[in-house]
Amino acid sequence: MNSIMPNLYPASAEIFVLIMACVVLIVDLYCGKKLPGIAFVLTQATLVFGGVIVWLTADAHVALTFSKMFIDDLFGDFMKIAILATMAIAMTYGRSYLDDRGLNKGEFYLLALFATLGMMVIVSANHLLVLYIGLELMSLSLYAMVALRRDDAAASEAAMKYFVLGALASGFLLYGMSMIYGATGTLQIDEIARQLAYHAANKTVLLFGLVFVIAGLAFKVGVVPFHMWVPDVYQGAPTAVTLIVGSAPKLAAFVMAIRLLVGGMFLVNEYWQLALLLMASFSIVLGNLTAIAQRNVKRMLAYSTISHMGFMLLALASGVIDGASVADLRFSVLNAYSAALFYTVTYVLMSLAAFGTLILLSRAGFDAEMLDDLKGLSRRSPWFAAVMLITMFSMAGVPFFVGFFAKFSVLEALIQADRIGVAVFAVLMSLIGAYYYLRVVKLMYFDEPVDSTPLVAPTGLRVMLSVNGVVIALAGIAPNSLMSICALALGYSL
Amino acid sequence: MDFGIEHWLCVGLRHHGALLGLNYIDMLDNYLPILLFIIVGIAFGIAPMLLGRLLAPNNPDPEKLSAYECGFEAFESARIKFDVRYYLVAILFILFDLEIAFLFPWAVVLREIGWFGFWAMALFLAILVVGFVYEWAKGALDWE
Numbered sequence: 001m002n003s004i005m006p007n008l009y010p011a012s013a014e015i016f017v018l019i020m021a022c023v024v025l026i027v028d029l030y031c032g033k034k035l036p037g038i039a040f041v042l043t044q045a046t047l048v049f050g051g052v053i054v055w056l057t058a059d060a061h062v063a064l065t066f067s068k069m070f071i072d073d074l075f076g077d078f079m080k081i082a083i084l085a086t087m088a089i090a091m092t093y094g095r096s097y098l099d100d101r102g103l104n105k106g107e108f109y110l111l112a113l114f115a116t117l118g119m120m121v122i123v124s125a126n127h128l129l130v131l132y133i134g135l136e137l138m139s140l141s142l143y144a145m146v147a148l149r150r151d152d153a154a155a156s157e158a159a160m161k162y163f164v165l166g167a168l169a170s171g172f173l174l175y176g177m178s179m180i181y182g183a184t185g186t187l188q189i190d191e192i193a194r195q196l197a198y199h200a201a202n203k204t205v206l207l208f209g210l211v212f213v214i215a216g217l218a219f220k221v222g223v224v225p226f227h228m229w230v231p232d233v234y235q236g237a238p239t240a241v242t243l244i245v246g247s248a249p250k251l252a253a254f255v256m257a258i259r260l261l262v263g264g265m266f267l268v269n270e271y272w273q274l275a276l277l278l279m280a281s282f283s284i285v286l287g288n289l290t291a292i293a294q295r296n297v298k299r300m301l302a303y304s305t306i307s308h309m310g311f312m313l314l315a316l317a318s319g320v321i322d323g324a325s326v327a328d329l330r331f332s333v334l335n336a337y338s339a340a341l342f343y344t345v346t347y348v349l350m351s352l353a354a355f356g357t358l359i360l361l362s363r364a365g366f367d368a369e370m371l372d373d374l375k376g377l378s379r380r381s382p383w384f385a386a387v388m389l390i391t392m393f394s395m396a397g398v399p400f401f402v403g404f405f406a407k408f409s410v411l412e413a414l415i416q417a418d419r420i421g422v423a424v425f426a427v428l429m430s431l432i433g434a435y436y437y438l439r440v441v442k443l444m445y446f447d448e449p450v451d452s453t454p455l456v457a458p459t460g461l462r463v464m465l466s467v468n469g470v471v472i473a474l475a476g477i478a479p480n481s482l483m484s485i486c487a488l489a490l491g492y493s494l
Numbered sequence: 495m496d497f498g499i500e501h502w503l504c505v506g507l508r509h510h511g512a513l514l515g516l517n518y519i520d521m522l523d524n525y526l527p528i529l530l531f532i533i534v535g536i537a538f539g540i541a542p543m544l545l546g547r548l549l550a551p552n553n554p555d556p557e558k559l560s561a562y563e564c565g566f567e568a569f570e571s572a573r574i575k576f577d578v579r580y581y582l583v584a585i586l587f588i589l590f591d592l593e594i595a596f597l598f599p600w601a602v603v604l605r606e607i608g609w610f611g612f613w614a615m616a617l618f619l620a621i622l623v624v625g626f627v628y629e630w631a632k633g634a635l636d637w638e
Contacts, residue, residue, distance in 0.1 A: 005610055022624045029631050 028106030094240030158236025173216025179209025283310025376449025387469030
């Protein structure tokens, strides 16, 4: 048996995060009482240095290691940095919130680190089982984080729902993977693509597997009809956890979709494009219409997530144009998938800011989560009302905010793929969606504050939220740089 | 000509396999011992009970039908709420039990996988030890 030492260099960031997670565990255990902030500091250091390691080891060369089960490419590096940065921002936002509620324990940071590690493994997976292990590491950590406030009935219910449905989705995914293995004889993602290209795989078994894989994927992204968990989990989890559940995992799920559908099963795209298109359309309708009826901001943002993820899937589903030449195909595929990536990244930025504002408005003994809590924010804090304004305008897709450009590039991809009907439908639905985003702005600027307690959030949160708002505004003024980074990162991997 | 059930099973599977593009017959060869094992297992479980029911004399009386012929009557239903600590212990047990199960195949092929295999397992155990230290120091192993 050949058992030479694998090349560990491409996985150095993951190894670093794993070692640091163990270090945080032990250090918090023995020094947590004396130095209460140690877990937070170590976690932030891990996330930052992990990002630095990814940055330093990034190159255009695609490296495979661990018997070709692990892939390190520029797309993966970009996504890992995005995930690490998102987690670091989320940790900064969540700290005071957790502190006030007695949840600021080492375990929270530990679970966050393991979830991060899981996401990094998903990003670098070139093997269905590695992907699955990464996914489980991420999901199990998230289930536990949702249940962190364990004496709270809503949080326990949310965690239970998330866990049971998540386990079901994992089962779907595994079953689909076994079918794909049955059809192609391999679990390695690039090998699956090769088998489909050069050997006649059994189509019935393959498509059977594909359907299950898409179902598992749709659950993790949270699109109709696998969206049931999203509102309950967003509402029931502590806001600091909702922030994490609603941000970084979306990036990981996006990579999962790219690796599985584009990397592995591109040749059967006519089938999965149709499935994605259907799920996306239903998500946009359900998300936008149901969000209008919500009084709870977290629940409203949950439905907004469903519709945003639907929008992202629209772009993923319009890469291939019927009857295009190979050169045209490469262009349209890159164009559509980088639109989807751009959409996901900007969505994550916006959702961080939105939940960050909710944390800003919360204080010890009070969770800001109803729409009424946002009333008159402009009088309480003009600056943070402006940050929320930018975020809401951007989510609604008002021109010259970054969300507009994200929606624009998705629509462009749709029109290129000759799906003009779907594009018109998506525009109409986002017009309906604009109502509930603009309602938030109206409440902040034109209503009297219900509660005029001064904001007590610490400096770290204020600075980070301000930076987040400024980044969203800047990305809206100059979206090209972020867009070209997205295209560049994907271009090296497709 | 006498075709046994085996023959028809093969024909049926070949037909089904052709639909799915799989060669079941080769696969079936590998699974034959397992099939035999299942059949023998089921027979071993059912036969004594069946024989007992058919052959044994049957003269019930109230004493014989009571739960035990000695000791106490049952106090209450066994379906009660257990202390949550049982589950904690059970989960920890499963965790470390699986670790041992993982060690067996490793030990069998240790000669072939050499020092790399040895250190890979050492790393795995080291990570588990970190978890073990954590649960111990957190008091998950203390009953009171």
